[in-house]
Amino acid sequence: MSLLSSLHLSWLVWAVLAAVLVRVSLFLYRALHLLYTHPLARVPSAGFLAPVSRLAWAFPHEYRGTITLDLPRLHAHLGPLVRIGPNEVSYYSMEVYDAVHKAGSHFGKDPRVYGGFVQDGHPALFSITDPGEHARRRRLMGQLYNRTRVPLLENLMLEHIQHWMRCISRNSQAVDLAIALTYAAHFSFGTTVGAVEAWAAGRELDLVAKNDELASWMPVITNLPGLWSGLESFQSRVSAITRYQPALWRGLGEFEEWSHMTFGNFVQGKAASSLSDSPSPVLIETLVRSGLPPRTALAEAKENMGPGTDTTSASLAHVLWALAHNAAYQDALFLDLEQIGFATDMASLEGVPRLRACVKEGVRWAGAAAAMLPRVVPEGGVELHGTFLPEGTVLTSSPIWYLRDATAFPNPETFDPYRWLTPDASELRADTLRDKYYIPFSKGANVCIGNQ
């Protein structure tokens, strides 16, 4: 009997060893294939093991938040194409950017990354990855975002700005613009979260702060989705037993509660809006009236907070900070605005070159959309810079690299509104290269719908 069990044991050990050996050999075979015989093997690598796994190079750089800073330095040495994963190539080339992002492009958004933004299982404009479905949703959203619709938002904006100014004037301490302005951009739901009031009272709403913090977890959510969902279910079990919830999940939960309550009020016909006397369109309402299922409209409103809020507040904060450090420019701009009677309509404001120049330069200099925009190579593959990239390869680049390109924007780190102006500042100056590289809102099929 004991002979039999020791025989069993030795067979078991051999079986385990063989299984380990097979796995290691498969791993080595795959690693060698990815490094030397894969169709992307000719593309220079960001690091020795970058082609073997995203976890070796791309993930740590994403996690540290430095990937958009580190890649341009690598491109300077390695050329326009750099491999950053088994199946992923970063490019720094306006020619490629144009090809990938042009209107009607078949390069779809990478579901691995954009899937992380989907709210309640309903993909919205930002996270829809199928180009056809995206084009249909985009047409529907046009009724809110087209240029002709922008004047309808004027009252809403003025109301928020005046409210914010009142809060600032009551506040004697220094103002952290980056935080203060984050709170000024909530129009999707037809009501505010009360964040400006909270800020004026010296508090930061968890509901806002933790949504921002979630952005820093995106690398984990998109690279290690299993780990993230494990963490989520672990914390929900622990909090069900102990009633304790970590601040991150409490804040996210508050946002969920607030958005669903606002949505519930809307469905029951109760306008919860503090701006109910304003004629401004409300995103959820407009989309539902156009036939979008209510839950999808809610997902659009929730998702909109990501690309629409921090980008705008960061850009505004940069413009205001830069003006505060350019007193002469600020004084001249003040006189220009005085001359048009401090008009607030878009046409009058667009007629002030100095204003347009400092907004354009601020948006460039802030580079608020500091993200990589990964796209998937369509059927048939593509040849770029003499290298063939097979279908399914992920091609990625960041719009902010082109905004800091030293050829198109000499002294790119300097806030210089004069690069947009004629010497007497009476007009905007033409510059084809500068305009070609000015892509803060990206371009083509997925150009920022909020850019107007």
Ligand code: HEM
């Ligand atoms: C200075 C402010 C802004 C900057 C720099 C900015 C930048 C961008 C960029 C670079 C993209 C392309 C993203 C991609 O392809 O993955 C984008 C898309 C988008 N932005 Fe903005 N954005 C700003 C303001 C806004 C505002 C105010 C809204 C809404 C109120 C908004 C809503 C969106 C949406 C929904 C998309 C997805 C568009 C699509 O895929 O068709 N953005 N934005």
